[in-house]
Amino acid sequence: MKPKSLQGRYLLIILLALVLMPITFPLVSVLFHIPFSMQEHDPNVYEDSKGMESMWKEEGKKLGGRTDEEINERLRELKQKYNKASIFWVDGQGSTKLKLPEQIKIPAQWDPLYTIDFMKTNRGLEADPYTVVSFIGSGKSEGFMVIQVPRGEMDTEWEQVSRSYDYYYLIATFGVLGLFLFVSWIFFYRIRQRLLRLQEAMDKPAEGGIPLPIAIDKKDEIGQLEGAFNRMIDQLETGRQREREEEELRRQLIANLSHDLRTPLTTIRGHAYSLKKEITSEKGRESLELIDNKVNYLGQLIENLLSYTLLTSGKYPYNPEKTDIVRLVKTSAAAWYPVFENEGFELDIELPDKSIYWDIDGQWMNRILDNLFQNILRHAAQGRYVGVLLDAEKEILAVKDKGPGMTGESAGKGAGIGLSIAALMLKEMDLDLQINSSSCGTEMVIGRKGDLGKGYKDG
Numbered sequence: 147m148k149p150k151s152l153q154g155r156y157l158l159i160i161l162l163a164l165v166l167m168p169i170t171f172p173l174v175s176v177l178f179h180i181p182f183s184m185q186e187h188d189p190n191v192y193e194d195s196k197g198m199e200s201m202w203k204e205e206g207k208k209l210g211g212r213t214d215e216e217i218n219e220r221l222r223e224l225k226q227k228y229n230k231a232s233i234f235w236v237d238g239q240g241s242t243k244l245k246l247p248e249q250i251k252i253p254a255q256w257d258p259l260y261t262i263d264f265m266k267t268n269r270g271l272e273a274d275p276y277t278v279v280s281f282i283g284s285g286k287s288e289g290f291m292v293i294q295v296p297r298g299e300m301d302t303e304w305e306q307v308s309r310s311y312d313y314y315y316l317i318a319t320f321g322v323l324g325l326f327l328f329v330s331w332i333f334f335y336r337i338r339q340r341l342l343r344l345q346e347a348m349d350k351p352a353e354g355g356i357p358l359p360i361a362i363d364k365k366d367e368i369g370q371l372e373g374a375f376n377r378m379i380d381q382l383e384t385g386r387q388r389e390r391e392e393e394e395l396r397r398q399l400i401a402n403l404s405h406d407l408r409t410p411l412t413t414i415r416g417h418a419y420s421l422k423k424e425i426t427s428e429k430g431r432e433s434l435e436l437i438d439n440k441v442n443y444l445g446q447l448i449e450n451l452l453s454y455t456l457l458t459s460g461k462y463p464y465n466p467e468k469t470d471i472v473r474l475v476k477t478s479a480a481a482w483y484p485v486f487e488n489e490g491f492e493l494d495i496e497l498p499d500k501s502i503y504w505d506i507d508g509q510w511m512n513r514i515l516d517n518l519f520q521n522i523l524r525h526a527a528q529g530r531y532v533g534v535l536l537d538a539e540k541e542i543l544a545v546k547d548k549g550p551g552m553t554g555e556s557a558g559k560g561a562g563i564g565l566s567i568a569a570l571m572l573k574e575m576d577l578d579l580q581i582n583s584s585s586c587g588t589e590m591v592i593g594r595k596g597d598l599g600k601g602y603k604d605g
Contacts, residue, residue: 152366156333163326170318191228192300195276202278202293209291210283217282218244221291230299232275235282235291243289268294276300340368344375356382397455404452408445415441446520450563453513457570464574469508470501472536475543478515479534485523492531498538510571515545517564518590522547529587542593552583 192198205224209217217235225233225246233246240256253260268277275294282288340363347360359376362369418437425431456462479495486493504511522532526549533546565579572579578598582589591598 152337152368155366156330159326159329159333163322166322166325167319170322190300192230192295195300198293198295199278202291203280206280206282206291207284210285210288212282214243217291221246224293228293228295230295232294233292235289237289238287337368344368344372347375354383354386356386393459397459400451400455404448407448411441411445411448415445443524447563450517450567454563454567454570457567457574464507464510466505466507466575468503469506469511471504471506471511471543472497472500472502474508474511475515475534475536478512478519482516482519486519486532489523489527490530494531494533496535498536500538502536502538502541504541504575506575506577507571510575514568514571514592517568518545521564522549525549526588531587540593542591542598544589544591546587546589548587551585551588552581553585 209220221233221235221244232250234242234250234252235244236242236256242252242254245252265279274297276297277292277294279290279292281290344360347357351357357379359379360372362372418434418441421434425434453462476497483493526547528550529548531548535544569579572592576595577592578595580591580598
């Protein structure tokens, strides 16, 4: 039965590799040793080093008193028999007479030092090539002859074949290892492909922003992961649907409340205006003024609440275009100037002479500035200060007051929905709002995302 677990499958692959490895060596022996033992092989003429040494010394004695041509002819005959050997001879005056083959690197004229070094280097059981030196004739005056055979050629036929089996064993070992690695690679490649398919499903969400379910092919660990992924998608879809329903219900409720509250507010405002003509006492007029202010404040809150709902639902009209921000700020400040002046505010307005263009919605920016100025008038009146700075180099707009700060207490402190509206509008216009607040005042800095500096700092 095929294991369903990935771990079980890979353990099976390892077990098969461990079983195949010891079987490989006897299998190679059967495939190569038995056929070799059934064949007839010629003996290796180089394998008997003692016999070769005796033969060479005997040949040296036989060549005593012979002419150079006769010695050369005999050595050529021996070269035909020992074709893998190097043969040369040197006469009694140290001159090299014959080299077989000609590529042998020996001097044409031998001196005593080179002769001693040659004998020292090529003597011993470990010297390679195997070297036999024999004097020509019975004395030393006629010169010497040399035969050299590579050690690798002196093995028996069986030893040479056995040595080649080492390569077969190595090939077989690497073959089993390579097969194991290949099967392992296929195993992990398939796992990787399935994981990549799951990753692709996660990275390519559907129209609603939630990925599509993935088909489950196998009931292993990755199949369980795919099942968990599909269950998560189902939960997200359910949650998203519930969230949409709740959001729609909330927006509808806010819209209905805003509409229902506007009608009585309009009625209250109208009756309060009528009462101004009837009430002549100072205290009565103060009460009417307070009622009128609160009605206006409540009307502004309702307007902000409706605007916030439209913004979050993406239904608030947005028309971006290149707008001269200097002119816009100047116009907005001029509209609020009489209001602040009437309340005894000090106005500090610094605007550049040249035009600066921002890609924004002019009506939205006017609404943002109105909210900021309204907040100063309502929450920071005790500071009696309004600062407006437009930095042409950094392209930032700062509005500052000297009120108690956002952590301080003020008579008209609310839930901050006006700032929430400003932040949403700025985000939509690819701008940021940075708030620096302390007990000495609050600074609202507007600038491009990522480029917002520390803003306006008034000493």
